[in-house]
Amino acid sequence: MTADFKSMSLAAVDQTVVGWLEQLATQAREAVTHKLTVSTKDHDARNLVTNVDRSNEEWLDQQIRTLDPDAKVVSEEGFGDHPTDMSGDVWFVDPIDGTMNFVHEHTDFAIMVAWYRDGKPKLGWIIDVMAHHIFHGGPEMGVFENDQQLPKQADVDLDQAVFALSGRHLMQADSSYQEVGRSVLAFRVLGSAGITFARILAGQLNGYYAELQPWDFAAGQVMAKTLGLEVTNVDGKPLDMLSSNAVIVTTSSAHREVITLLKS
Numbered sequence: 001m002t003a004d005f006k007s008m009s010l011a012a013v014d015q016t017v018v019g020w021l022e023q024l025a026t027q028a029r030e031a032v033t034h035k036l037t038v039s040t041k042d043h044d045a046r047n048l049v050t051n052v053d054r055s056n057e058e059w060l061d062q063q064i065r066t067l068d069p070d071a072k073v074v075s076e077e078g079f080g081d082h083p084t085d086m087s088g089d090v091w092f093v094d095p096i097d098g099t100m101n102f103v104h105e106h107t108d109f110a111i112m113v114a115w116y117r118d119g120k121p122k123l124g125w126i127i128d129v130m131a132h133h134i135f136h137g138g139p140e141m142g143v144f145e146n147d148q149q150l151p152k153q154a155d156v157d158l159d160q161a162v163f164a165l166s167g168r169h170l171m172q173a174d175s176s177y178q179e180v181g182r183s184v185l186a187f188r189v190l191g192s193a194g195i196t197f198a199r200i201l202a203g204q205l206n207g208y209y210a211e212l213q214p215w216d217f218a219a220g221q222v223m224a225k226t227l228g229l230e231v232t233n234v235d236g237k238p239l240d241m242l243s244s245n246a247v248i249v250t251t252s253s254a255h256r257e258v259i260t261l262l263k264s
């Protein structure tokens with residue numbers, strides 16, 4: 001079984017996961033308006049989880065372990081493992097990203113998977129469920145929106161950039177988020193890290209600043225870096241793949257400016 005996965009082509013792994021996510025997206029579109037059981041997590045009325053988050057994660061983690069029996073899986077809702085380092089094959093799963101949007105807006109939510117080997121990005125997948133768009137790829141094969149390969153991103157300065165920012169940090173009057181908000185051309189609050197990364201990959205947004213967990217940024221990071229974007233913490237350092245990070249994603253000029261701004 002292990003030998004099978006190790007000898008699979010990258011394209012075959014990519015298409016296998018694309019198939020899983022298309023299947024789950026079809027089910028999520030059917031469930032979105034009438035089959036949701038919603039509860040809250042961590043005594044926080046704004047932190048929602050549904051039956052679909054749980055069943056997607058249980059199923060995806062199981063598919064990954066069947067495909068790659070050596071895999072360690074880092075996932076949000078409790079079906080994963082708790083690796084202490086990034087050696088070997090480490091997979092990340094966000095079974096529904098943007099659960100608040102899923103429950104209340106019925107759009108702008110995603111399902112995300114990422115695969116890293118020995119800490120190096122291999123492939124990432126983000127499906128924008130309601131738009132029927134899947135973003136997938138990595139450094140060895142390029143990045144695709146459905147079957148269309150995406151170009152490298154053009155560089156932009158910070159004052160010409162449209163950024164997504166964390167609504168929670170803005171609401172809490174976090175000065176670093178407000179400072180970035182004042183410095184960009186415009187900012188948006190989308191409520192889904194996956195949808196934000198998808199818009200950045202498609203060239204519709206130029207940047208993102210948010211506190212994110214590994215399953216929120218793992219897939220987006222693989223593809224954003226492949227398209228030449230910077231993905232770092234606020235010190236300009238690589239993200240810690242096993243804990244929460246204040247994540248900056250943007251083009252190189254805007255990135256230099258944001259890092260300088262946040263240091264001052």
Ligand code: IPD
Pocket residue numbers: 094096097098099100166167190191192193194210211212213216
């Ligand atoms: C959340 C969304 C949101 C981000 C939060 C995440 P979830 O993911 O990506 O945009 O600001 O930090 O937790 O909980 O809906 O998977």
Ligand code: CA
Pocket residue numbers: 053076094095096097098099
């Ligand atoms: Ca989630």
Ligand code: CA
Pocket residue numbers: 094096097098193215216
């Ligand atoms: Ca998430």
